Amino acid sequence: MKNLFLSAAIVLGGLTSFASTSPITNTIVKTISIQDEYTEIKLEEVPAPITAALKKAYPDAVLSKAYKNANSQYKLDVTVGDKVGSLYANADGSWIKK
Numbered sequence: 001m002k003n004l005f006l007s008a009a010i011v012l013g014g015l016t017s018f019a020s021t022s023p024i025t026n027t028i029v030k031t032i033s034i035q036d037e038y039t040e041i042k043l044e045e046v047p048a049p050i051t052a053a054l055k056k057a058y059p060d061a062v063l064s065k066a067y068k069n070a071n072s073q074y075k076l077d078v079t080v081g082d083k084v085g086s087l088y089a090n091a092d093g094s095w096i097k098k
Contacts, residue, residue: 038067038075049093050074057095 088096
């Protein structure tokens, strides 16, 4: 008789663990991209040392857009053949790695 009660207690105890619900948590992940604030400028406003450095480093490059930030750093959107990319330079024409 003890075995019957013990068996019933074990079975009921085992069933209650399956009947319990685990809390569902929703995790929201926000990704924030921090970049220097670049504002678009006219292509004519790009300093001559930068255009000269661009012609020297990439003779076939076509400058499509230019941007400038508060630190007088320039972001250049260029196309070389079928590849499109961005280059970064200081006002004196030296390249910045980003």
